Amino acid sequence: MNKEQLIALGLSEEQADKVVAGFGQMIPKSRLDEKIQEVKDLSDQIKDRDKQLEELKKVDAKGLQAKIDELQAANETAKTEYEAKLKETQLSSAVKLALAGKVHDADLVASLIDGKTIELDKDGNVAKGLDEQIKTLQESKSFLFVQDPGNQPPAFKGAKPADGNPGGTPSVSIGVDFAKTANERETVNVPEGKNPWG
Numbered sequence: 428m429n430k431e432q433l434i435a436l437g438l439s440e441e442q443a444d445k446v447v448a449g450f451g452q453m454i455p456k457s458r459l460d461e462k463i464q465e466v467k468d469l470s471d472q473i474k475d476r477d478k479q480l481e482e483l484k485k486v487d488a489k490g491l492q493a494k495i496d497e498l499q500a501a502n503e504t505a506k507t508e509y510e511a512k513l514k515e516t517q518l519s520s521a522v523k524l525a526l527a528g529k530v531h532d533a534d535l536v537a538s539l540i541d542g543k544t545i546e547l548d549k550d551g552n553v554a555k556g557l558d559e560q561i562k563t564l565q566e567s568k569s570f571l572f573v574q575d576p577g578n579q580p581p582a583f584k585g586a587k588p589a590d591g592n593p594g595g596t597p598s599v600s601i602g603v604d605f606a607k608t609a610n611e612r613e614t615v616n617v618p619e620g621k622n623p624w625g
Contacts, residue, residue, distance in 0.1 A: 432528065455527075456550075457520040464516055468509060476490075476504070517551050518542050525553045530572050539564060 456469035479498055483491075522540055526533045545556035565572055
């Protein structure tokens with residue numbers, strides 16, 4: 428989390444500076460999760476190797492070469508799968524990190540991104556291939572993205588007040604003089620049982 432993200436969360440600039448100075452550059456949770464998964468995968472591989480060694484002790488000399496060839500092929504497959512999984516995890520983390528703060532749901536938008544066209548740099552950050560896809564998604568599915576309030580003029584809703592007269596007298600003639608007393612007003616005689624309006 429950097430200074431700008433802390434300010435966006437409601438901290439003052441001074442408070443954000445103190446947090447960054449106290450903790451330095453924080454590691455995003457996605458990077459931590461990635462490293463935890465990497466350690467777990469390596470631990471699983473070590474357990475597999477131990478099992479394989481135990482099995483080798485049981486093999487006779489004649490079947491040893493066949494068993495070695497079998498294990499080498501299995502290890503090569505496991506290595507390829509591990510590297511593919513690690514690359515996928517790094518790619519997913521880098522894409523989500525690049526989308527953070529720009530979209531409403533980073534997981535949803537990341538699922539719409541084609542990872543085959545994205546390349547990472549040596550530090551595991553997105554080098555190229557993401558900006559074009561984001562631009563396309565912004566054009567076709569703009570509701571997924573957080574709008575930048577700085578780019579839009581404020582929209583005021585409501586009616587425009589009429590031009591008034593500062594003297595307090597209405598500038599429009601209503602056509603009825605409400606100042607007449609009840610005696611001065613015309614009286615209308617309506618025959619009994621008749622509706623005066625119809």
